[in-house]
Amino acid sequence: MTTWIISDLHLSAQRPAVTQAFLHWLKAEVAHAEALYILGDFFEVWVGDDVLKHPRQGAEFLPIVKALRQLSDSGVKLYFMHGNRDFLIGDDFANASGLQLLADPTLIKMGNKRILLSHGDALCTDDTAYQQFRSQVRSPQWQHAFLAQPLAERIVFAEQARSQSAQNKVMQSIDIMDVNQSAVEQLLNEFEYPEVLLHGHTHRPDMHTIVFDGHKCERWVLGDWHDTAVVCRMDGDRIELVTLQLNP
Template sequence: MIRDAFAKATGVQLLDDPTLTHLYGLPILLSHGDMLCTDDVQYMAFREKVRQPVWQDAFLSQTLAQRQAFIHQARAQSETEKSTKIASIMDVNTQALAKLMQAFQYPSVLIHGHTHRPNHHVHSVDGYAFDRYVLGDWYEQGSYLRLQADGTIMAETIVV
C-alpha cells in the first residue's frame, strides 16, 4: 500500500503489477505473484477487497497500532488457513501463468514472490521456454536475484 507521497519522499519508483523490464537485453517480467494464485478463492476475494481505494483509505486512516493489530491478526488467520488448504491451491495456477506470459509476449524470465517458496522453475507456454524465479519472504531471511551481464541469474540469500 505504498502511495505516491511515500515514493516521492523516499525516491523510490513504484511499478505496476506486473511490469516488464529489460536487463542486459533479457525481457524480465516482475510481479507480486498473487494474481497467479487463482485456485485460492478465499485469498483472491481478500486481494480484491484490499486493493479497493476505499478500503485502503479506511485502513490507512487508522492508527499505527490498529494497523499493526490488523496485520498480526490477518497473518495469524492466513497461517491457520494454510494448514487446512492443499498446497496446490496456494501455488500458481498454470492457466493463469500461461495467460500472463502470453499477454506479455513470452518474456524469458518471470520473477515473483507471494508464495514465498524460493525456487527456480522452468516452464514452457506455447512452445516458448521461460524461467520462473520465486523469491522468499523476509521474516527470517531475505532473497534476491543477481543478474550478470552474460544473462546468468544467481539466487542469493540474506539472513535478517
C-alpha cells in the first residue's frame, strides 16, 4: 500500500485555502493509504498544546485535529516529526490527533530500502546563527520555561520570532539556507549509509544522487505548500515526488 510523506505545509489562519486543500487531500488520497509521515513545519507556528483549548486560537486547529483523528481511527498510521516552527507540539496534540511522534532523524524501512527521515534544518549548518537558536529552543530547560509563560505572551513571542526569521532570510545567501554537503555525508555515515535520505525544510524539491565513501545514496527533498505542493509517494521500493495542485 501507499505511504505518503509531506512537510512544510505552514498551516495558519492566514492561509485557509491551504488548510482546506490539505483536508481535501486527506479524504481523497491519504484515506486509502497505509501511512502518512509529516516531517515538520506542519503549522506556521505552534506555541504549546494548550492552544487547542483557547476559544479563538484553538478553533483554527480543531478541524485539522479531527481529520487526522478520523484517519487514525480508520487504520491509517500517522507519524509526526518536529520542524523549526512546530517543535513544541507534544503528547496532548499527538494523542488528540492519533499521531506517533518521531525523533529527528528516524530510520525506517520501505520494501528493501532503508530510508532516513529528517526535517532538514539540522543539516543547514552554514547558517550558524540559526543553529545556535535551534540548540537553545530545543533544550528541555528552555521549553519548560517558555511553556510556563501565559499563552498570550507566547503568541506574541512567536510572531516576533517569525518576523525576524523572515527578515534574516531576505539578507542571507541562498546557499546558506540550503543543506551542507558535509553535514549530509556525516549523517549518512552515522546511520551506516541508508539508500535514501528524505527531508524538507529548504523548500527545494528535487532528488540528488550522492556518492561517497564507496556508497551511493539518494537525497529526496520535499516542497512547501502554496499554489502547489510537492510530496513524496512510496509504494514498496518505488519512490516518487508528486506535485499537488492546491488552487481550486
